[in-house]
Amino acid sequence: MxxxxxxxxxxxxxxxxxxxxxxxxxxxxxxxxxxxxxxxxxxxxxxxxxxxxxxxxxxxxxxxxxxxxxxxxxxxxxxxxxxxxxxxxxxxxxxxxxxxxxxxxxxxxxxxxxxxxxxxxxxxxxxxxxxxxxxxxxxxxxxxxxxxxxxxxxxxxxxxxxxxxxxxxxxxxxxxxxxxxxxxxxxxxxxxxxxxxxxxxxxxxxxxxxxxxxxxxxxxxxxxxxxxxxxxxxxxxxxxxxxxxxxxxxxxxxxxxxxxxxxxxxxxxxxxxxxxxxxxxxxxxxxxxxxxxxxxxAYRDKNLARRFSGQLLEAIIAAERGKGSDKGTPRGRDILGSSPIAEANSTEAQKDAYSSPNGDHYRRFSRLAEEDVAFRQFLTDRDVDLDQLNQLSEKKRAGLRKHIWQVAVRLEYGPTNVFSRPDSSLGSRSPSRKSVSEIYLGYDSLLTICEGNPRTVIGLLRPLVRLFLGTGKRVSASEQARVLEATYAKYFSLLSTIAVADPSRKRQTMSVIELIDIIGEFISEEVNGHVFKSEPSLTIRLDRSTPKEYVEAIGHAMNQGAFVMITDESELHDFGSLDNARLRLSYLLSPRYHTPLIVGQAVKLSTVLTKRKPRQAPRTLTAGDLFFGISDEKN
Structure with missing residues (x-):
């Protein structure tokens, strides 16, 4: 491998x-x-x-x-x-x-x-x-x-x-x-x-x-x-x-x-x-x-990153086909297909995406409103009539557009399955978390996940190009999911070598994976929790209450691409210091933690750490983590 x-x-x-x-x-x-x-x-x-x-x-x-x-x-x-x-x-x-x-x-x-x-x-x-x-x-x-x-x-x-x-x-x-x-x-x-x-x-x-x-x-x-x-x-x-x-x-x-x-x-x-x-x-x-x-x-602008990743993908396709091929040149979208989520009105279909009854955004919003009490209450509080989405002003539609990814992720991983507990109270559980959702697949989403990083583009997309050229058929969602899972599993294997000094001195060994898990699970809860949040916290700020041992470990993980700096205290992305820096998790980790491919509000890391503590014993990587990227934890 x-x-x-x-x-x-x-x-x-x-x-x-x-x-x-x-x-x-x-x-x-x-x-x-x-x-x-x-x-x-x-x-x-x-x-x-x-x-x-x-x-x-x-x-x-x-x-x-x-x-x-x-x-x-x-x-x-x-x-x-x-x-x-x-x-x-x-x-x-x-x-x-x-x-x-x-x-x-x-x-x-x-x-x-x-x-x-x-x-x-x-x-x-x-x-x-x-x-x-x-x-x-x-x-x-x-x-x-x-x-x-x-x-x-x-x-x-x-x-x-x-x-x-x-x-x-x-x-x-x-x-x-x-x-x-x-x-x-x-x-x-x-x-x-x-x-x-x-x-x-x-x-x-x-x-x-x-x-x-x-x-x-x-x-x-x-x-x-x-x-x-x-x-x-x-x-x-x-x-x-x-x-x-x-x-x-x-x-x-x-x-x-x-x-x-x-x-x-x-x-x-x-x-x-x-x-x-x-x-x-x-x-x-x-x-x-x-x-x-x-x-x-490191790209802060997702559209610029996606454009550059697309250029790299086209170069990979040309290189893999070879100069002597007499067949027409396939494009990236021919190989990967379109993603289920397109945030901008970039195609004819997207122009009617808010229209009832067949618009993609309309159907997604309506389905979540039927299944998710929290989202239904959110719409009610804001007096939003989904059947009138297409008639809304551009300003109001823009207010809903920022929730497209959040709604899509919540449909896949939110608490939409209601059940009765033994004490007669109601609870809810998410759909299965053992596979990569199709919202992370296809041309648009995979380019976003690559972050404009050439090594990630090559490592993730070149195998898919070769699959296409070997079969002549568009790469299936299951094959895309398999390669994506394997890619971020290898990435986690790399990150697991970054050690963290335990500020409490109670443990001798600790991996940065534990910190990333804490942050990823917190963000996932912000999106997929029991309350639908209009402005979920999807980024962290390394405030001065964060232990310096954690800041240093996150810095080393950022050097490996696990975090992307949105801004630091100087506003210049200066070298070295992470004082008061605002970071987000790499989009490559979004399929693992079931988070949207967008930037949201910031939360202090010290606040996250007060709500979610590192495990007393580190979780070992499973065979699924290392070879398939599939966790064996129960839902």
């Missing part, structure tokens, strides 16, 4: 391949191309790496779309892409170190980042001095002519990076860097096997180990710009996935957004939440909107 989040990861794909399937996000890409520092924020799979890699010259060459190529010409900087890795963590991450080795390791972490910057700088110079790009219209502006003395620029670099042996070519620069890396490996192995290595010993062993990542880039820019006779040439240092770096490196890079060489702009990519405690650092925090531009890849 292939995990959802292993289905596609641009980190492991070369830039030219990334470019072949790239779908341009115009607004975000335009912001990224601006001549200022940028902080690219988004949960896992949202496309941060893809966007940064699309700035590389190799990707620009493969970008064949004329409109996209025109967008690239706005990017006047020479792009230096630096990928992150966790190899060091795998080597020494679990070791118990003495103070000397901890200090040495801090230096080596920074030195390794400096080496990655150097390799990336050399690769960029190799790309932009290649004569092959001189005649490529989309990237010709990046070309640097060194034909008069091709060795001079590499000779200058070998001087500023303190090579023992002068380098005259790109290959020789890489060889020298690899040789210097061997020294780092030597010291890491000494630390790994219990030897004490102090900072003085490191620096005396090789002064290049004390090189700073940003200064390494600045010395490169100095050497190259002087050699090619362009002293003010601009460069973009694009560093990816800084969230997987050590806190001090994250803080260091983020602080550089405040002040850096005027010839260099920083383009940093990270997850939306960071656990960095800025109070322990003496460096002032950079200010969003002043020192850098925030580019948030």
């Amino acid at each position: 292939v995990a959802l989040f292993e289905s596609y990861n641009a980190r492991f794909v070369d830039p030219s391949t990334v470019a072949e399937t790239f779908i341009l996000r115009d607004r975000e890409f335009s912001q990224l191309c601006e001549q200022n520092n940028s902080l690219l924020i988004g949960p896992r799979g949202s496309g941060k790496t893809t966007l940064l890699k699309m700035l590389k010259v190799g990707a620009q060459i493969a970008w064949k779309n004329r409109r996209q190529s025109k967008a690239l010409r706005r990017f006047r900087f020479a792009p230096i892409y630096v990928g992150a890795d966790r190899q060091l963590d795998f080597i020494v991450g679990n070791l118990h170190l003495n103070e000397a080795n901890r200090n040495s390791l801090d230096l080596l972490k920074k030195s390794l980042l400096a080496f990655r910057v150097k390799f990336a700088c050399a690769e960029t110079l190799h790309e932009i001095t290649a004569t092959a790009i001189r005649d490529q219209e989309s990237v010709s502006h990046q070309y640097v002519d060194v034909s008069s003395d091709p060795h001079a620029v590499w000779r200058s670099i070998s001087t500023v990076w303190e090579f023992d042996k002068e380098a005259l070519t790109y290959l020789e620069v890489k060889t020298n860097l690899q040789f210097q890396l061997q020294l780092i490996n030597k010291y890491l192995n000494l630390i790994k096997y219990g030897e004490t290595v102090n900072v003085r010993e490191l620096i005396e062993g090789g002064s290049n180990l004390a090189h700073d990542p940003i200064q390494a880039c600045q010395s490169f820019v100095d050497a190259v710009n002087v050699t090619i006779g362009q002293p003010d040439k601009k460069w973009a240092l694009c560093i990816d996935e800084i969230e997987i770096m050590a806190d001090d490196l994250q803080q260091y890079l983020f602080s550089c957004l405040r002040s850096i060489d005027h010839r260099i702009v920083l383009k940093l990519a990270t997850s939306p939440f960071s656990g960095i405690d800025w109070n322990k650092f003496n460096t002032p925090r950079p200010m969003a909107g002043h020192d850098f531009t925030v580019i948030n890849l």
Whole structure:
């Protein structure tokens, strides 16, 4: 079984391949191309790496779309892409170190980042001095002519990076860097096997180990710009996935957004939440909107997210069919069919959706009014005559339109089945909760559930495209439900690895799944409870009464896409802090908790926690959770 989040990861794909399937996000890409520092924020799979890699010259060459190529010409900087890795963590991450080795390791972490910057700088110079790009219209502006003395620029670099042996070519620069890396490996192995290595010993062993990542880039820019006779040439240092770096490196890079060489702009990519405690650092925090531009890849606008997901789906269809197919190209709606719920009057059928007796909204509202006492009372209190829905003013109809999803979900999962208790009182139970309702299926709903996240689109929709292409028939609701269940079950398996520190200290192990369950079940009760609420609470606010342990765990879950930030205290979706942030659960979790695909009112998380406590013992994932996404709990 292939995990959802292993289905596609641009980190492991070369830039030219990334470019072949790239779908341009115009607004975000335009912001990224601006001549200022940028902080690219988004949960896992949202496309941060893809966007940064699309700035590389190799990707620009493969970008064949004329409109996209025109967008690239706005990017006047020479792009230096630096990928992150966790190899060091795998080597020494679990070791118990003495103070000397901890200090040495801090230096080596920074030195390794400096080496990655150097390799990336050399690769960029190799790309932009290649004569092959001189005649490529989309990237010709990046070309640097060194034909008069091709060795001079590499000779200058070998001087500023303190090579023992002068380098005259790109290959020789890489060889020298690899040789210097061997020294780092030597010291890491000494630390790994219990030897004490102090900072003085490191620096005396090789002064290049004390090189700073940003200064390494600045010395490169100095050497190259002087050699090619362009002293003010601009460069973009694009560093990816800084969230997987050590806190001090994250803080260091983020602080550089405040002040850096005027010839260099920083383009940093990270997850939306960071656990960095800025109070322990003496460096002032950079200010969003002043020192850098925030580019948030998490869609707040559902329509924009759905549109982008639709574009990705069409690209998947084209890729899966192959270039040699002589059949007509199917569209996403041909494969998935329309969803039962369409919120806007986007089709001819929807224009009459409120009309009696066959309008979709009319029939749904009427059925719930017959079965649900609470909804019937809601209509009575507001003097709403369902038979006159189509005659209502647009303003009054809009007041009911916001309840379309709520009514549909309540029909499936609300307390519409009345029964008598042994004490003669009346109770009610919901319909079966063991399957995914059709309201979450079909083209419109599945695109909404994907949230505009490329990895989710690929993981969820590509299997359905392949089913269609294999049979030639529209994918059935049961098959869509099966794939959707499997998708969010895999997602839960990923989230279950995020630990939560119990604020009460009564439990040693606790998973963020328990917090998500508490929030999801609370929201479900808001929609499907015994009272029909006109303004149900469908979002949470992380107020200051929420335990910091819970805030941190929710932040890490947000980095994985389980929560979407609607706004934070600064109104800028700033990096790091979640103080007073308003969040909603990912729509991918809506089928599990039976919640509508809409944004509702906010409730304080501390209020939710007073009504629903974490279980004394964690609920284990069942076979249904892991393989089918079906809970074995009783109704």
